[in-house]
Amino acid sequence: ILNVEQSPQSLHVQEGDSTNFTCSFPSSNFYALHWYRWETAKSPEALFVMTLNGDEKKKGRISATLNTKEGYSYLYIKGSQPEDSATYLCAFTSGTYKYIFGTGTRLKVLA
Amino acid sequence: SAVISQKPSRDICQRGTSLTIQCQVDSQVTMMFWYRQQPGQSLTLIATANQGSEATYESGFVIDKFPISRPNLTFSTLTVSNMSPEDSSIYLCSVEVTERDAFFGQGTRLTVV
Numbered sequence: 001i002l003n004v005e006q007s008p009q010s011l012h013v014q015e016g017d018s019t020n021f022t023c024s025f026p027s028s029n030f031y032a033l034h035w036y037r038w039e040t041a042k043s044p045e046a047l048f049v050m051t052l053n054g055d056e057k058k059k060g061r062i063s064a065t066l067n068t069k070e071g072y073s074y075l076y077i078k079g080s081q082p083e084d085s086a087t088y089l090c091a092f093t094s095g096t097y098k099y100i101f102g103t104g105t106r107l108k109v110l111a
Numbered sequence: 112s113a114v115i116s117q118k119p120s121r122d123i124c125q126r127g128t129s130l131t132i133q134c135q136v137d138s139q140v141t142m143m144f145w146y147r148q149q150p151g152q153s154l155t156l157i158a159t160a161n162q163g164s165e166a167t168y169e170s171g172f173v174i175d176k177f178p179i180s181r182p183n184l185t186f187s188t189l190t191v192s193n194m195s196p197e198d199s200s201i202y203l204c205s206v207e208v209t210e211r212d213a214f215f216g217q218g219t220r221l222t223v224v
Contacts, residue, residue, distance in 0.1 A: 043215045097207050101154040
């Protein structure tokens with residue numbers, strides 16, 4: 001059974017703090033690792049698609065790294081803002097259409 | 112990219128009734144997917160809907176409980192039948208435009224009382 005785990009489940013940070021979350025996934029049959037940002041009542045928004053070991057991607061204040069050999073990815077948010085409050089999902093694929101999602105990390109940024 | 116309109120956004124339903132969720136895509140797509148997220152759990156694939164054929168259900172999900180229609184390449188419905196409180200979840204439809212890009216509807220938050 002393929003399992004994707006995210007930690008922490010939730011966290012509260014102060015505005016301006018930097019934070020990071022972890023996604024652990026199977027290291028075998030790896031094809032891609034996806035990060036999504038999901039706000040309540042909105043569609044999950046794609047942040048990154050990562051495929052190569054050692055990949056580092058950045059989008060504004062958000063960045064992500066990938067280690068396929070040990071099966072983990074980190075998502076970093078620098079200088080958190082209240083608008084960053086959302087659930088951050090990661091999803092693993094092994095080259096098929098099936099996405100295996102983690103339970104998400106619920107971030108609340110306090111002004 | 113693809114824009115998906117999902118309805119309803121939320122509903123509160125009585126146990127024993129059924130609810131049909133609709134997803135409309137702004138472009139033609141071969142495969143549409145239906146997910147469920149129960150409280151505290153991860154998004155889990157219910158089934159894959161292809162136009163012109165029966166949906167393919169994942170382990171633990173059956174057609175009688177979650178009938179799916181896919182009448183054309185831009186539309187699909189998922190029905191949650193004979194609902195119980197355990198069906199209270201967020202239901203999400205999705206399409207995969209490329210093998211690396213998936214797009215999602217806004218979700219349907221269902222509460223069964």
